[in-house]
Amino acid sequence: MKEKNVFLRTWSYLRPYKVSLLLAVFLKALTSLMSVLEPFILGLAITELTKNLLAMAQGLPGAQINxxxxxxxxLLYFTRALFYEIGSYGSNYFMTKAVQASIKDLRHDLSLKINRMPISYFDRHQFGDMLGRFTNDVETVSNALQQSFLQIINAVLTLILVVGMVLYLNLQLAMIVIISIPATYFSARFILSKSQPYFKKQANVLGDMNGFVQENLTGFNVLKLYGREERSSKEFQKITSELQEVGFKASFISGIMMPVLHAISDMAYLLVAFFGGLQVLSGTLTIGNMQAFVQYIWQVGQPIQTITQLAGVLQSAKSSLERIFQVLDEADEISQVREELSEDLTGQVSFKNVSFQYVEDKSLIREFNLDVEPGQMIAIVGPTGAGKTTLINLLMRFYDVTSGAITVDGHDIRHLSRQAYRSQFGMVLQDAWLYEGSIKDNLRFGNLQATDEEIIEAAKAANVDHFIRTLPGGYQMEMNQESSNISLGQKQLLTIARALLANPKILILDEATSSVDTRLELLIQKAMKRLMEGRTSFVIAHRLSTIQEADKILVLKDGQIIEQGNHQSLLEAQGFYYDLYMSQFSQKEA
Structure with missing residues (x-):
């Protein structure tokens, strides 16, 4: 994306509302015309009054005010003022209508884009920075279009009309006005070129600050627990100091423009006053046109000053647009739909010579092979970093394999629609996620067509129905934004019920019972056992007590299967799994 095209690209969002936009421009042009006519009309009155008063002072016969x-x-002046006010109000109304509608479309495109982007993008970017692009940057663009567009139109039209008027009134004095315009323009352009890099850096640092604040607010309890308030404060001060530095440089350099432009306007004013005064004394210029020229000097300076005052807004908007379009220009998830997915999957899964790496030249999984028969329960254990969650990410197509292939019922999953493929899965993660809304709506998230009766049956199967009915409001109880009005274990139970409601072909449980007590864990295991009948299940577990009935247990280390078998056979082998098991249970319990 070329930087110079960002404003031109914004036109694609304004184009659908070009009628409102054109009306706004037309009315603003009317306003500019009425504004430029004001000195000329006043000049006519001043010239006539001056002529009448001089005649009366000289005692000429019949001399009087005309x-x-x-x-x-x-009357003409009043009519001009009326049209000015109508144009001013109408242009603002239609501009607001067009801008707000186009910004709504921009936000909509960002929302759709997020849903098409690969998971890897979010792993590479801070959540706070992404949030800033959706909120601060979009709002900056909205304000710039709302405040700046019409003012720039007004400034350009005013310059054109003023040049035309001064050429009509007096060619010699007009040259002074015309020469001041490029002098002002090139001075402003030079200063803008020096300040733009700082405005761009300011937007990036602001994104870093948003990310830092979001992370620290999310983990505020942990910060308090470990007494890291001072360190966090110092890190924040470092970011704000950088923001202060670049913000000062950007504002200071932009601020130089005003004194420079005032100096050019003052010089033009002095020249017009001197040479215009000589022409008035010689009788070649009327006093009314002299005052009109003086006003036109300020009308020339004012539009350029307006543009320079908006320079900071425009540069911030440009930086924000670049950040927004960076998101919109990111590559979508690769879609190579070549095969239709049957709704009657059996759940047969195969990993064939699968290799994968998050970072180039740092392989995590190498030549991984696994065959899973329909209905089997596969448990995955191993130390942190062994590749357990990565294996699930590959199975869910959150990432695609670097080499090799994963097949489900003989279909290479890279050739299937992600949406259709993922709809066959039920997933319960270690980090329970619920959104702001009622408990019933959160459960229905697993199956939007589910009836109230089906929701209750799923809750009963997950042994969570009784708990829900004890809450104030029962199934209608509203979850708050962070779901902090219930415990972490209770949230996990609800996510399990949500997965049950989806009635998936394949289940993935990533430490699904890690947040519940032993009694609830036993109840959940019973419900899971009933649910897993006839379904292929992948269970990532650190509590080895939850996987003793697995058909096959895979022991991973450094992305490789170092042991596999059922619980009893692995204990008898007294290898890595045996040591892992013995570290959790006493010899007597074993």
Whole structure:
């Protein structure tokens, strides 16, 4: 994406609302015209009054104020003011309508884009930085379009109209006004080129700050627990100091423009006042046109000053647009749908010479092979970093294999629609996730077509129905934003019930019972045993007591299967699994 195209690309969002936009521009042009006509109309009145007063002072016969002429000039002035106000209000109304609609479309595109992006993108970017692009950056663009677009249109039209008026009134004085325009423009452009890099860096540092604040607020209890408040404060001060530095440089350099432009305007004003005064004395320029020229000097300076005042807003908007379009330009998940997925999967899964690496030249899984028959329960154990969760990420197509293939019922999963493929899975993660809403809605998330009766049956199967009915409001109880109004173990029970409601072909349980006590763990195991009948299940477990009935236990280490078998055979082998088991249970319990 070329930086110079970001504003041009924004037009694609404004184009659908071009009628409102054109009306806004037309009315703003009317406003500009009425504004430029003001000095000329006043000049007519001043010239006539001056002529009448001089005649009366000289005692010329019949000398008097030309009242009818002055009346019509004042009426013209009032009409001009009326059109000015109508144009000003109308242009703001239609511009607001167009901008807000286009920003809504931009947010919608960002939302759709997020759903098409691979999981790896979110692993590489801070959540707070992503949040900043959706909120701060979009709002910055909205404000810039709302505040700046019409003002820039007004500034450009005012410059054109003023040049036309001064050329009409007096060619010699007009040259002074015209020469001041490029002098002002190139001075402003030079200063802008020096400040733009700092505005861009300011937007990036602001994204870093958002990410830091989000992380620290999320983990605030842990910070308090370990007494890391001072360290966190110092890190925040470091980020804010950098933000202060780049913000100061950006604002200071931009701020130089105003004194420079004022100096150019003042010089033009002095030249017009001197040479215009000489022409008035010589009778080649009327006093009314002289005052019109003086006002036009300020009308030339004001639009350029307006643009420079908006320079900070425009540069911030440009930086924000670059960050937004970086997200929109990210590659989507690769979709190579070549085969249709049968709804009647048996759950036969095969890993064939699978290799995978998150980072190039750092292989995690190498030449991994595994065959799982339909209905089998496969338990996956091993030390941290062995590749257990990575194996599930590959199975779910959160990542694609580097080499080799994973097949389900003979279908290479890379050739299937991700949405259709993932709909065959039920998944309960170690980190329980619920959203703000009622318990019933959270359970229905697993199957949007589920009836109330089916939700209750799933809750009963997960042994969570009784707990729900003891809550205030029962199934209608509202979860708060962080789901902190129930315990972590209770959240896990609800996510298990949600997975049961989905009625999947293949189950994935990533330490699903880690957050419940022993009594509830036994109840959940009973429910899971009934649910797993006839379904292929993958269970990642650290509590080895939960997988003793698994058909096959895979012991992973460094991305390789070092042992496999059932619980009893692995104990008899007295290898790695035996040592792992004995570390959790006493010799007597074993």
């Amino acid at each position: 009242t009818p002429y002055i009346f019509w000039i004042l």
